[in-house]
Amino acid sequence: MKKMFSVCLMLILTSTAVMAEHVISSKKNPAFLYVLSARSGSLAGETLRLTDIPMVVYFSDRPARIAGHMSLKDFLFSYNKGSDSFKADPPNGVLSIYTPKGNDNIVVEIKNLEIKGNVLICSVRILEGNALSSFKNASLFIDSNCESVQSPACRHGTF
DSSP: OOHHHHHHHHHHHHHHHHHHHHHHHHSSOOOOEEEEEEEEEEEETTTTEOOOOOOOOEEOOOTTTEEEOOOHHHHHHHHHHHHSSSTSSOOOOEEEEEEEEEEEEEEEEEEEEETTTTEEEEEEEEEEEOOEEEEEEEEEEOOOOOOOOOOOOGGOOOO
16 A cells, blocks of 8 residues: 555656646746737738837746737847847737727738838738728737747846
């Protein structure tokens, strides 16, 4: 009986250590998502324009649960920086456009970001969905991880 108890205890301790290591490594290198909300925008061909984006929101998934804001300028800087950046490996995202009938979601690959005044301009390749030529109240959800963007979010919100 003692031997059976010892074996069970060892199995529990081993599995707990394995789960704890997953949590620890996820906190060290969390994956981040970014949200850019705009008051208006347009999509003509492969050019997406988003106007009046006050801040970029970033957050990680469990277990790290890191969240914060950064300026659009800081996001653009991190987008273009490094050989493993978003510029080198363009991310996918969802352009979610609010309409009175609900959301219109378009899945895109996002490339070549630039800021002109209060407008973010980027090239996109539509992967799924149909875009409205102009719209109001939209959010661009971008997925990434720390290996591809060296942003303030990847430094746990410290600039």
